[in-house]
Amino acid sequence: MVYFSVDTEVTIQQRLPIIGSVLINRYPYMTIRLAIVMDDITAINVKKDSTLAMFAAAQQKGWELFYIQQPDLYLEQGLAKAIAQPITNISYNADDYCQLGEPSKITLSELDVVLMRKDPPFDNEYIYSTYILEAAEREGTLIVNRPSSLRDCNEKIFATQFPQCCPPVLVSRNNDLLKAFYLEHRDVIFKPLDGMGGTAIFRVKAGDPNLSVILETLTQYGSQSIMAQRFIPEITQGDKRILMVDGKPVDYALARVPAEGETRGNLAAGGSGVPQPLTERDRWICQQVAPTLREKGLLFVGLDVIGDYLTEINVTSPTCIRELDDAYNLDIAGQLMQSIEQQLKNN
Known part of the structure; x- marks a missing residue:
């Protein structure tokens, strides 16, 4: 207590x-x-x-x-x-x-x-x-x-500022456009723009008879924009959370591996966390986004990476500090406090 x-x-x-x-x-x-x-x-x-x-x-x-x-x-x-x-x-x-x-x-x-x-x-x-x-x-x-950056940087849409890092993606509330995206890629993730923890995320495979009702539900009959992403098969290896402190990545990520029969790797959706070192591709993605993070005053951020692709940039309340600290004897929050201290000195 x-x-x-x-x-x-x-x-x-x-x-x-x-x-x-x-x-x-x-x-x-x-x-x-x-x-x-x-x-x-x-x-x-x-x-x-x-x-x-x-x-x-x-x-x-x-x-x-x-x-x-x-x-x-x-x-x-x-x-x-x-x-x-x-x-x-x-x-x-x-x-x-x-x-x-x-x-x-x-x-x-x-x-x-x-x-x-x-x-x-x-x-x-x-x-x-x-x-x-x-x-x-x-x-x-x-x-x-x-x-101002918390307001401006929607965690789903913000990632699309870096198309070189992302899978094919569409943001729309137009069901015709969303269906066309689905027909092109045949295996698609649809998700709301304001969700967290894996809530209301749908995978729609080729020939799924529920496509129309899923889109009607998520877009509220065309009144609310959603995101469509081409499905990334490497989700079976985990949805990696990479933490960035003042534009610098922590050297390790927490891969959130989906439970059996699940598409979502979110820990809140039953995924399990597997700590692992960053890959060269992970570090390249971090390099691509780092200057923008610093410019926007985003001192502590969590990147979500599946396979070779950036899928989200979490700016509100990124997690996974404790899991990575415990796995690798790190002090990520301590790094953040040092960065804050430096920011205060610079100001």
Whole structure:
């Protein structure tokens, strides 16, 4: 369970949780104030949660930390504010993984950095949150990732900016165009543009009698655009998640291998994670997208690669930190905090 406490007098000095072999929260003086906007922290999977790893890495550096939920962001007289809770004593102990202090109102410009880690759906409320975070950005707070890019870079469509990396792909709500794409490629993936975790993804093979009803359902009878991609057989070897920190790839990917009888490799859809080194093709794809990521202020991003093809670029709340850390004794969240620290120095 999570303990809610404001007893910070003793927690920093007397209670020193261990993550792996690393002693965290060792510094009594915190020089950077960081907040993370995320979903309910009491409902996370402690063994796998990437945002918890970010909190732990920031705590390792001795930073002052705050937890914010999306509904607690607000604008008042043009100032970006939030109801925030101090968070301390972060560990990977499932029964006692953090302590939350009393909530209080803060102005986001009082913080050095805010990480936006709210999971999709990417709905109007998400967009409104980016407006609030953008107001804080104008006041000098570093927002990771940049709010305007969170709005602009749809995780499916963004990948199409790099056609040299992608399989044949179509974005449309016109059923005639979608059917023509299907007839050309004969084995196609159809998916919504705002989904996550493998939800509502359909594979349609040649001669499938359900084509029309699938398109009607996904496009809501032509009122909503979707994506069509040529099916990539190499999905059987996994849908690789490649993490990028300030345009630089982590040297290893987590291949999410579909369960037997499944097309989707997403862990949420029953896939299993297989850590593996990046291939030369993986690194080439990373090189193709890196300059654009830096230009758009996308400091932490997850590329999805199947076989030789880039299929998505995840900018909202990429995961798989913990799995790769555990497999290769990495500290990916620590790399991210170093990049954030450098960004703050540069600004």
